Amino acid sequence: MIYLQLLWVFVKIGVLGFGGGYAMLSLIQHEVVDHYAWMTTTDFADMVAISQMTPGPISINLATYVGYTTAGFGGSLLASFALCLPSIIMVYFILKLFMSKKNNALMTNTLKGLKPAIAGLIFAAGLSMMNTQNFVDFGRGQYNISVIICVLAFVASYFFKANPILLIVLSGVVGFFAY
């Protein structure tokens, strides 16, 4: 049963995952954290951090981890394969359809229209992670170091395009000394 659930969830994510790794986060979060509760919200945040620091696509990393924690080694392979399955099918069927100029113009314009929605999707994934599990000292009358880390990391990433790995390492160091 768990295998069928993993297959269904990750095939769905593979079909609907428009717009790259971060855009898939919202889909994965909804299924894996909210719906099936295979992971807690802190697990999810930790895995995103680990995925940032290791090579390879973030969605494959998450699929492997979720598959492994829910159904062992076989589950990890199944979840990753399920995520790739729609892409494999598309190589053969969709590509021929969209390589024609006429259809490609349609597809490009459709995707342009989709972009603002995808941005909203990613933002919602971030917002859903703003909770007291991930911000441990929020609202406890302390210094709110977690909020400070978040704001500084946001400024560094948005305005200065700081390296995400560096930001993760630095906030890990801050966490080590602050908590």
Add this chain to the structure above:
Amino acid sequence: MKKAFELFFSFFKIGAFTLGGGYAMLSMVEKAVVDQKKWIPNDEFWDMIAVVQSLPGVFAVNTALYVGHRVAGTKGAFAAMLGAIIPSITIILLLATVFREYRDQPVVERIFKGIRPCVVALILAPSLRMIKSAKVTWKTAIIPIATVFLIWWCKTSPAYVILAAIAGSLIYALIIRRKTRDAGVNPPDPLSRGSGPASRVPKSRSQKEEEAKP
């Protein structure tokens, strides 16, 4: 068969050493496939990437599948895909066993308490950058706001939101197509460089050098 092996090892190397997601990978794929092995001409490679970029799914996997398929058929597609994902799967499996063992250690817990708020920032920042690059106006700002409201507040499944967004933008794209057809103007060719997704793709090194030349 030899080509399939070569594809596997090329993508294995790329999968094992590229940090920073799909787009960081592109220049490495280009170097391996276009510059070194000369499997695909430069122009065709970037045209293909423009199409692959707009497909759903894992970008690295899609790229591997299309390059592999183009170079060595079905065998090549599977060889390249496995090469691209085996390093990630292996690394995560190793880390998962270690992480479960040590995550309750107070030291590890303290470090991750600091990292979690940073991860939230690292997700929010690119979404805002994307809104900027999508040229969202006050009129179209309703789209991302509605998306956030539905998913974050109403807990709607993102799957439905994506399907609705696809339907909406497909209708929009069809209207554009009809308008350009009625006006008797040829629709712009999205595969030509300078318009459409190709212009969003980071340019190849040789292209950049060409542009830098006076």
